[in-house]
Amino acid sequence: MRGENKRSVMVGIFVFIGIAILVAGVLTLGGQQKKFVKAIQLKAVFDDIGGLQTGNNIWFSGVKIGTVRKINFYGDSQVEIEMNVEEEVVEFIRKDSKATISSDGLIGNKIIVIYGGTTLAPPVVDGDRLESVMPLDTDKMMETLQVNNENLVEITGNLKNLTSKLAEGEGMVGAALTDSLLAESFRAIVKNLNQASVNSNRMINELNSFTSKLNQKGNLFNDLVTDTTMAADLRQSMESLKEAAANSEEMTQKLSTITDKFNDPNNSVGMLLNDPEFAKSLKSTLENADSATYNLNRGMDALEYTWPFNKGFKRKKKEEAKENN
Amino acid sequence: MTEKAEDRKPLLSKKIDKFFTGLADAWNFVRRFFKEVFVPPYEFKEVIHQCYRIGVESLPLIALTGFIVGIVFTNQSRPSLANFGATSWLPSLISIAVVRAMGPLVTALIAAGKVGSSIGAEIGSMKVTEQIDAMEVSATNPFKFLVVTRVLATTFMIPVLVMFTDFVALMGSFLSVSANENVSIITFFVEVFGAISFLDIISSVLKALLFGFTIGIVGCYKGYNSSKGTEGVGRAANAAVVMAMFLIFIEELLVLQIVNAIRAF
Numbered sequence: 001m002r003g004e005n006k007r008s009v010m011v012g013i014f015v016f017i018g019i020a021i022l023v024a025g026v027l028t029l030g031g032q033q034k035k036f037v038k039a040i041q042l043k044a045v046f047d048d049i050g051g052l053q054t055g056n057n058i059w060f061s062g063v064k065i066g067t068v069r070k071i072n073f074y075g076d077s078q079v080e081i082e083m084n085v086e087e088e089v090v091e092f093i094r095k096d097s098k099a100t101i102s103s104d105g106l107i108g109n110k111i112i113v114i115y116g117g118t119t120l121a122p123p124v125v126d127g128d129r130l131e132s133v134m135p136l137d138t139d140k141m142m143e144t145l146q147v148n149n150e151n152l153v154e155i156t157g158n159l160k161n162l163t164s165k166l167a168e169g170e171g172m173v174g175a176a177l178t179d180s181l182l183a184e185s186f187r188a189i190v191k192n193l194n195q196a197s198v199n200s201n202r203m204i205n206e207l208n209s210f211t212s213k214l215n216q217k218g219n220l221f222n223d224l225v226t227d228t229t230m231a232a233d234l235r236q237s238m239e240s241l242k243e244a245a246a247n248s249e250e251m252t253q254k255l256s257t258i259t260d261k262f263n264d265p266n267n268s269v270g271m272l273l274n275d276p277e278f279a280k281s282l283k284s285t286l287e288n289a290d291s292a293t294y295n296l297n298r299g300m301d302a303l304e305y306t307w308p309f310n311k312g313f314k315r316k317k318k319e320e321a322k323e324n325n
Numbered sequence: 326m327t328e329k330a331e332d333r334k335p336l337l338s339k340k341i342d343k344f345f346t347g348l349a350d351a352w353n354f355v356r357r358f359f360k361e362v363f364v365p366p367y368e369f370k371e372v373i374h375q376c377y378r379i380g381v382e383s384l385p386l387i388a389l390t391g392f393i394v395g396i397v398f399t400n401q402s403r404p405s406l407a408n409f410g411a412t413s414w415l416p417s418l419i420s421i422a423v424v425r426a427m428g429p430l431v432t433a434l435i436a437a438g439k440v441g442s443s444i445g446a447e448i449g450s451m452k453v454t455e456q457i458d459a460m461e462v463s464a465t466n467p468f469k470f471l472v473v474t475r476v477l478a479t480t481f482m483i484p485v486l487v488m489f490t491d492f493v494a495l496m497g498s499f500l501s502v503s504a505n506e507n508v509s510i511i512t513f514f515v516e517v518f519g520a521i522s523f524l525d526i527i528s529s530v531l532k533a534l535l536f537g538f539t540i541g542i543v544g545c546y547k548g549y550n551s552s553k554g555t556e557g558v559g560r561a562a563n564a565a566v567v568m569a570m571f572l573i574f575i576e577e578l579l580v581l582q583i584v585n586a587i588r589a590f
């Protein structure tokens with residue numbers, strides 16, 4: 001009886017562990033395949049899905065966000081893909097996002113990649129249809145490659161002709177390769193060009209040095225270029241200068257009029273400056289005045305000692321002596 | 326009834342007639358099982374006892390086999406994938422192989438060898454020693470007590486054993502992958518579950534149920550119909566293993582076709 005009980009318990013444990021493994025597997029699988037998360041359905045229409053199957057993954061920014069739910073034919077020969085996309089990532093997928101078919105690795109399963117989308121567009125909602133972009137078709141790539149091959153054959157043919165002409169010295173380039181004189185001339189040209197480039201390099205360096213000086217702060221030119229207050233002052237100075245120039249022009253005209261008048265002997269100053277006879281007469285008058293002043297001084301000296309004027313002179317001398325003390 | 330049939334002139338030939346007669350007997354045996362299984366009294370204790378023998382006692386052997394299968398299959402697959410530089414696909418490959426096919430198949434084959442032969446030999450020896458007849462005399466339904474309990478036990482224990490085999494085989498594979506590719510257990514199991522689907526798990530469980538039923542019913546049928554003394558017991562045990570293994574492969578093929586059709590749909 002005890003043995004039977006033990007067996008029952010062992011069988012129970014055995015079955016329990018087996019079922020636990022199964023349940024854990026189912027839950028893990030469901031969690032990984034997003035079977036137990038809320039999802040919305042998006043659609044996209046492609047001309048060719050390249051072997052995409054129900055259950056293949058949907059990627060957005062490199063993250064798996066759902067699976068292909070259903071594949072239906074649509075229109076004439078197009079295919080409509082219904083996708084289950086996790087509800088929690090829907091806010092990141094915009095209505096202007098695009099869907100394309102890609103591959104999980106070089107030889108991996110087909111996947112749908114949702115990309116693009118701008119924040120200007122609202123997030124997608126259940127049942128929205130995304131714009132589809134056809135993936136690169138291997139056959140078309142091969143066709144293009146074939147055209148490239150044909151072009152390459154033509155190019156190599158042309159190149160062959162060209163090199164044979166060059167080898168024979170035909171044309172300008174051929175002559176340059178085979179004619180020694182031309183080569184010398186070319187060498188001289190190159191030498192001159194080299195010299196010119198050295199000079200231009202030096203000039204550029206000097207220019208650089210000059211411009212760096214100009215760019216130094218505190219430099220007048222730099223201040224002129226960068227200091228706005230100085231520019232305003234300068235502008236004001238220029239206006240003042242302009243006004244001064246206008247005034248000086250007016251003054252010059254007046255001076256010219258005055259000098260004209262000075263040159264005219266009919267007025268007193270002109271006569272003074274230009275009439276020699278008047279000058280002589282003036283000189284004679286001044287000499288006479290000088291002589292008269294001398295005689296007047298002598299008369300005044302004599303008057304100091306003459307009564308009754310001598311009393312007044314004595315009083316004045318006393319007052320001057322008092323002030324000096 | 327049997328003697329009369331043997332006296333009769335063969336319909337096509339003796340061997341062909343025997344083959345179809347055997348088929349009819351097997352069909353009747355299966356029909357009787359389904360008839361008896363739902364009719365009381367139910368032999369729960371005997372079912373638990375058989376579950377212990379078939380499930381718990383087989384676990385060490387089957388788990389060890391599954392572990393070795395996981396390691397060996399991983400190591401054998403690595404060079405082929407390495408040629409493409411795709412050893413990172415080993416967990417996916419092992420996962421598909423183990424869950425879809427290897428787990429149920431290896432478990433069923435080992436169980437057919439261990440359990441099927443045991444059932445065939447046990448019931449066969451009871452038959453030749455007339456213990457079954459004695460049970461009938463003592464008002465015990467030998468079919469219900471011997472056949473129904475064993476078939477139920479195999480039918481329900483093989484799926485549980487398959488779960489253990491899958492787990493242990495994947496752990497064996499992880500040991501190999503971890504040692505060679507430095508893959509963490511989380512990455513390994515993410516890859517494993519990324520490669521399989523619910524359909525794979527459901528088909529695996531259904532296959533295990535079918536294989537378990539086959540092992541049980543074939544073992545019981547061969548044992549129940551054994552004859553010719555102790556020699557017949559050996560034959561019954563051997564035939565139970567061979568027939569069960571053959572039918573398991575046939576069933577594997579049929580289930581694969583059905584699952585693929587469902588997958589494509």
